[in-house]
Amino acid sequence: MLATTRDGAVSLLTLQRPERRNALNLELCRAIDAAAHAEVEAGARVLVLTGEGTSFCSGADLGGVYGAEFLDALYGMLHGLTRLPVPVVAAVNGPAIGAGTQLALASDLRIADESARFGVPTARNGMAVDAWTMRTLQTVAGGGMARRLMLAAETVDRDEALHCGLADRAGTLDDALAWAAEIATLAPLTLAHNKLVLNGGSDAEIDRTFAACWASEDVREAATARTEKRTPVFRGV
Incomplete structure (x- = not known):
């Protein structure tokens, strides 16, 4: 469900639910949260998040059970990443939809490959995200892009994400790991x-x-x- 590997001061966390396009369920949210804190405690200076296969994260698992327990795990994990004392780099290797975009926003830096897509289509499924998500999206990508994603339920590609700041660099997982290794040498x-x-x-x-x-x-x-x-x-x- 989640693989963790370490190379020097950089820890790589790989979502491993390719059959569900790495959709988040209760167990995976808890696993990400636990692994991220454990790696920092063990001395990691930078974390890299990515997905196995052709998707970064397709969102919350629509086959799962939604309720207070899942929402607590999801937002506890997302907000927990923002409170870690080390940078988190998202290597967006494919669609990052719904909770996938939230996971990218909870990261400090985002590298997107050519297949990356971002969207928060809650208006298409009657769900909602918290205010932190929308305010962070507005801060990172600008008010216009936030409104396109939240009010028009649009999906944007890698080039648009780079243009508005939703993605910081174009590149692959290897590029993300190389950038993380550079950052790990900083104070x-x-x-x-x-x-x-x-x-x-x-x-x-x-x-x-x-x-x-x-x-x-x-x-x-x-x-x-x-x-x-x-x-x-x-x-x-």
Whole structure:
């Protein structure tokens, strides 16, 4: 259902329900949440999310049971990804529809291959997504694109997603892993602080992470590396 592999400081989480186009059910939502937190706890500095086969994630499993338990698991997982102290990169390797677009939005960066598609067709099935989804979509892709997806139930391709900012780069899973490996060499405390600010952390949390950066050994390591004309090696302390 979910495969987890590690290469250095980068952990790859692969949704493995290709027979259901990687649709999210209760078990998969819980598995993503548990694996993401476990990988960060084990030392991963960047997570990459992708889907097995030809789909990133086709949405919520329409054959599943919808209720409070599923919604709690879905939104607990999505919001949990935004609160992780490490960047999350979505390698969108095909359609990301409904909850698939939500999963991409919960990621910090998105690489889309030529088959990527995005859409939130709740108006076609009578369902609804939370305010966080729509506000994040508006922030990332702009008000016009948010309205096209939410009010006209449109689906947009990779090129449109790149144009509006819903996708950050064109590329494959290998490109996403290479980008993640680059990001993993950056200062972890700074990345955690930046992500917290960008995702609307509280003033108290932001004050704490700001102070932690300036008090860290990493800021001194950067200064030493400049003097020694070498690449800094950040330890996150």
